[in-house]
Amino acid sequence: MSDGEKKCGSTFDYFSYWQKRLYDNDKIEDCQERLFGEHQVPGKVLELGCGCGRLSPLFKDYLGVDLNPRAIEKAKATYADKKFKVADIVTDEIGQAENIVTCAFLQHIPDGLVEDVAKKIEAKNIMLFESVLEGYRAPWCFSHDYEELFGKAHYIESIPHTPARFMVFRRGE
Numbered sequence: 001m002s003d004g005e006k007k008c009g010s011t012f013d014y015f016s017y018w019q020k021r022l023y024d025n026d027k028i029e030d031c032q033e034r035l036f037g038e039h040q041v042p043g044k045v046l047e048l049g050c051g052c053g054r055l056s057p058l059f060k061d062y063l064g065v066d067l068n069p070r071a072i073e074k075a076k077a078t079y080a081d082k083k084f085k086v087a088d089i090v091t092d093e094i095g096q097a098e099n100i101v102t103c104a105f106l107q108h109i110p111d112g113l114v115e116d117v118a119k120k121i122e123a124k125n126i127m128l129f130e131s132v133l134e135g136y137r138a139p140w141c142f143s144h145d146y147e148e149l150f151g152k153a154h155y156i157e158s159i160p161h162t163p164a165r166f167m168v169f170r171r172g173e
Helices: 003-008 014-023 024-040 068-076 112-121 145-150
Strands: 045-048 062-066 084-086 100-104 127-130 154-159 164-170
Touching: 024 127, 024 164, 062 068, 084 154, 112 145, 127 145, 145 164
Parallel strands: 045 062, 045 100, 062 084, 100 127
Antiparallel strands: 127 164, 154 164
């Protein structure tokens, strides 16, 4: 038992909690399908931090990028008709697309690095499905001012019963 578990008096499995709350939640999946469908512009979609490719079926011309080679292997095996690649978005060339998508990704990039990532994103349409944890800090989660990073949001919707918000930033309008 770790010191943290001893102090709390019990164990808490954060991964299972968020997996059930965000990813095994039909309401969230329906919401993501609706929002991403309503707000994308014609053309290629590049998902940053795609993990196992869970969002890829929502998009026709899709490339998913993630740092984790095991996640990319699983994505390729699960969604053979989609394109995926292993890359570090901070140091590697990631390519460009008309639509950039993130889902619970930027919130894990520390202050200082997230600005570098934002500078690399050159898309007409940026769609973020990110937690906004105002006043909250955890070793694995950072609260960013997305409007400071990407400009004034074109559209924002809070997702009921979660800390998540769906945000759209349109450039060149």
